[in-house]
Every structure is written in C-alpha cells, then in structure tokens.
Amino acid sequence: MSTFIIEGGHQLKGSIQPQGAKNEALQILCAVLLTPEIVTIHNIPDIVDVNKLISLLEKLGVKTKKIGSGSYTFQADEVNMKYLESAEFKEDGKGLRGSIMIVGPLLARFGKGYIPKPGGDKIGRRRVDTHFEGFINLGAKFRYNREDHFYGVEADRLKGAYMLLDEASVTGTANIVMAAVLAEGTTTIYNAACEPYLQQLCKMLNRMGAKISGVGSNMLVIDGVDALGGTEHRMLPDMIEIGSWIGLAAMTKSELTIKNVSWDDLGQIPNVFRKLGITVERDGDDIYIPAHKDGYEIQSYIDGSILTVADAPWPGFTPDLLSIVLVIATQARGAVLVHQKMFESRLFFVDKLIDMGAKIILCDPHRATVIGHDFKSSLKATTMTSPDIRAGISLLIAALSAKGTSTIHNIEQIDRGYERIDERLRAIGAKITRLS
CATH class of the missing domain: 3.65.10.10 (Enolpyruvate transferase domain)
Known part of the structure; x- marks a missing residue:
C-alpha cells in the first residue's frame, strides 16, 4: 500500500x-474484440484500471503492441475462449468494473460471454441487470452461478430487437450496442445513454463497418452487419x-x-x-x-x-x-x-x-x-x-x-x-x- x-x-x-478518458477507454478497449483486424487506439491513459483491462485482453489472446506514449495496436485474431472458464479469469475479471463490457463483443462474435461479478469502487450497489436484460432481448440464454457469482450468456446468433432500457446505463448501453452490431436484423435501443464517451464508441464502430444511427440521442438504431474491420481511434x-x-x-x-x-x-x-x-x-x-x-x-x-x-x-x-x-x-x-x-x-x-x-x-x-x-x-x-x-x-x-x-x-x-x-x-x- x-x-x-x-x-x-x-x-x-x-x-x-x-x-485520455478512463471511462471511454474501458468501452473502446473491449470493442477491439469485435474484429480480427488491427485496431489502433491513441490517448490511452496509463492508469491502473485501464492497464488491468489491457492485461485481461492479452490473457484472452489479444495481441497488443505499444507504438508510442498512450498509443497501442490491438489484434483479436486468435482469441482464447478457454481462458473465460479458468480460475485465473474468475480472479482477474472480478477486480475490475469495466471487465463486464467484454461480454457483449464476445457474445456477438463467438456466441458466448462469461464474467465474474465485477468489482471496482465501494460506493454502493451497481446493478448489471441492464446489460443482461439487453442480451436476453437479443436472444441470448442467461445463467448465473450463485456459488461463485459467475454470469454467462450464450447464443448461436443474436437477433435484432426493440428494447426500452430500465435505466440510461452508460456501460449497459455500450455492452448492448457492441452485441447488436453483429446481430441479425435491426436493434432499437430506447432510453440509451448518450454521453460523449458512448458517442465516441458508436463513431468508432461505424468506422469499423457498423451501421448505427441516432448517435448522441437516447434512441439508437442498429442494423446488424456480418463482420467488422479495423480502424484508428483517438480518445477524448x-x-x-x-x-x-x-x-x-x-x-x-x-x-x-x-x-x-x-x-x-x-x-x-x-x-x-x-x-x-x-x-x-x-x-x-x-x-x-x-x-x-x-x-x-x-x-x-x-x-x-x-x-x-x-x-x-x-x-x-x-x-x-x-x-x-x-x-x-x-x-x-x-x-x-x-x-x-x-x-x-x-x-x-x-x-x-x-x-x-x-x-x-x-x-x-x-x-x-x-x-x-x-x-x-x-x-x-x-x-x-x-x-x-x-x-x-x-x-x-x-x-x-x-x-x-x-x-x-x-x-x-x-x-x-x-x-x-x-x-x-x-x-x-x-x-x-x-x-x-
């Protein structure tokens, strides 16, 4: 200490x-899991929470390379899904609140996503219901192991849906958006969070080939695509x-x-x-x-x-x-x-x-x-x-x-x-x- x-x-x-913005970084870094192509990100803050997430991505098999101060390349072309079922992941994942946002991209691209109950600040209850209700709306099956507080969602292929979020959760919206960009059909998210960092995520996903409209409003409409490509992004x-x-x-x-x-x-x-x-x-x-x-x-x-x-x-x-x-x-x-x-x-x-x-x-x-x-x-x-x-x-x-x-x-x-x-x-x- x-x-x-x-x-x-x-x-x-x-x-x-x-x-660079911590709360944007936690969203943007998880989005690299949506493509096997190289994603370059600039202005990443050198802070504990962000470095923990980068380490988590590396253990998942994401190839990371530091190319300058605050600048990295990421390539998720050989993701190790077996890591998600390891004891090590259960320990690593619960130490970081932002780790929950890997679930949406993994579910969309690989058909399953797991996460231990996330940790973070001791500032009161922080529900994750919005995240998982969104995934369920997209057709995922949800399970929760109460003994070791482990969440899981699985789906062969997500299907677009209309949903009214119970709260304008920033991380919840980000997670659902990242799942919906690869879903089949159209997804409408009403009462979506619209803060600048969420707007940044949507703009980055659109550059990767996603089709998201309504960015900056509380209603996002997402037409699913088959695959996303690489891009370059600078954080606020x-x-x-x-x-x-x-x-x-x-x-x-x-x-x-x-x-x-x-x-x-x-x-x-x-x-x-x-x-x-x-x-x-x-x-x-x-x-x-x-x-x-x-x-x-x-x-x-x-x-x-x-x-x-x-x-x-x-x-x-x-x-x-x-x-x-x-x-x-x-x-x-x-x-x-x-x-x-x-x-x-x-x-x-x-x-x-x-x-x-x-x-x-x-x-x-x-x-x-x-x-x-x-x-x-x-x-x-x-x-x-x-x-x-x-x-x-x-x-x-x-x-x-x-x-x-x-x-x-x-x-x-x-x-x-x-x-x-x-x-x-x-x-x-x-x-x-x-x-x-």
Whole structure:
C-alpha cells in the first residue's frame, strides 16, 4: 500500500494536460474484440484500471503492441475462449468494473460471454441487470452461478430487437450496442445513454463497418452487419479530470490553464462550476482559471433559495464530479445542497472533510449540505484513507488547500483513475511525495 504526503497551503501555477478518458477507454478497449483486424487506439491513459483491462485482453489472446506514449495496436485474431472458464479469469475479471463490457463483443462474435461479478469502487450497489436484460432481448440464454457469482450468456446468433432500457446505463448501453452490431436484423435501443464517451464508441464502430444511427440521442438504431474491420481511434480528454483541475485551482487560489479539453464535449460541467462562483474562461480549446484571491460565492436560485447540485444522466451533470463539488463548497461563500442520486455510499467520505474542519451536514446517504468557510478558516491537515477514486482525488484537493501536512493512505484508489498524478502536480508547484 502506498501513501501520499502533502504539504498544503501552496499556490500552484502553470498548465496541465488532461489524460485520455478512463471511462471511454474501458468501452473502446473491449470493442477491439469485435474484429480480427488491427485496431489502433491513441490517448490511452496509463492508469491502473485501464492497464488491468489491457492485461485481461492479452490473457484472452489479444495481441497488443505499444507504438508510442498512450498509443497501442490491438489484434483479436486468435482469441482464447478457454481462458473465460479458468480460475485465473474468475480472479482477474472480478477486480475490475469495466471487465463486464467484454461480454457483449464476445457474445456477438463467438456466441458466448462469461464474467465474474465485477468489482471496482465501494460506493454502493451497481446493478448489471441492464446489460443482461439487453442480451436476453437479443436472444441470448442467461445463467448465473450463485456459488461463485459467475454470469454467462450464450447464443448461436443474436437477433435484432426493440428494447426500452430500465435505466440510461452508460456501460449497459455500450455492452448492448457492441452485441447488436453483429446481430441479425435491426436493434432499437430506447432510453440509451448518450454521453460523449458512448458517442465516441458508436463513431468508432461505424468506422469499423457498423451501421448505427441516432448517435448522441437516447434512441439508437442498429442494423446488424456480418463482420467488422479495423480502424484508428483517438480518445477524448477525461472530463472528470478536467473538473478535478478546476476544483484544485479554486481551492488553492491558483492560476491554472487546462489544455485541450474538447470544450464542446464538457456539457454542463463549466456551468455548474460557474454556479459555485468559479471563473471558468474559454481560450480556444483550453480552460483558463484565474487565481481566486477574493474567494468565490455560490449563486442562489432566482427566488433566493439554496442552490442544489445533483447528478443526472447525460446531458445532466456527471455523478463522478459531485465529490469535487462538495470539496469546493467547503471554502465558498454561501451554502449548497449536494444530491448524489445514484450511489448510496459515495458521500460517506465527508467524515474525513469534517475532521479537517469543514462544515458539512450529511442529511442522509444521498444528500449533504455544505456551509462554506469563505477561506476565513483553513481546512486542517490530517491523516486519511482514500475509499474510492473520486473521493480520493477530492481528499487530495482538500489536503493541497489545507494548512499543514496531510497523509493519504490507499492511494492505489487514486492511481486507478489518475495518471502519474503526483508527478503532474509537482510540475505546477504542488508539494506532494509518494511513499511505497
């Protein structure tokens, strides 16, 4: 287990380049299983979760080759389906949430797909029903071994179908889309997720020869094809990391430029931070955050009532940034209600912030009210443990703004989603040390 030692209270300055998008990578990498031809992918983030998935693909027999920083070629022309029934796979697959998205491509191309109950963050229940209900709609037979929590789907040939998803699940939509592109006939997916990373997957599949229409809407229509070919794809910058750097700049009163953010794919993110009083300026495709020397003030609603920041399916505000919003609010002028609808354990990290001196009322597992200090009282350094990726980066931001030296244990959780974060933060002036 590794640890960060953070000396807080220092202003940062300079520019930072966001990594490739973690959540896009987990979808795109699974899609290489749909073709025996070479697929080249650029801007892959060098993070634990993505590297685990690449390792899983290699054990499945996918030939991988690193051709540059963040660039790989993949060729799935000799897939080892026997690996899916091995004890090793049952151990490897359950350690990564994104591993479930190998099922759709394998089912479509080879007629079967298996996965152990996937792991990932301990932020609450994360259902997989949407995935498997979609496969069943396409004609697959489903089975579940309760003793070792092992899922399986099998079909001789998938058949196109109309389906109304029970929720606009991003990974669920991605998995069903990857299965449907090789199904016989037409598949219509209503209440589909439509976030930018899912759009990226659909565009990539279309370049490979798929026929997907309605990309960017909540209704996808997919005309099945017999086979897909190779392609080249570049991933978007990670919008969650971009939001993290906006929060870091505000909390440390730092002047930062976030480079090449793909602004048009950020949706509500700039607007939500502006409602928290943060100046977010567009400079070409960069974001410029000036030093907030006089702090920042949370807006109220038009009628004067307290602002609520809540998550919602795209184009609503992403739940992955609510932890950042919560930390930013601890030093704002005013108050805000943070409403995390999706996961019932994601707000439990606020006790660490309360220990640091933050004024937070955890109303219930889904809602927290934050009363800002307006920088009149600094957060106090402390020792804490990172419970998940997004809470981990929020605690790191809190520590960088706090008075004194903080210690964060279990930083492997942060490494799961953020590439070389200590090196990149030191480059803009942060006092952060990694201890193994």
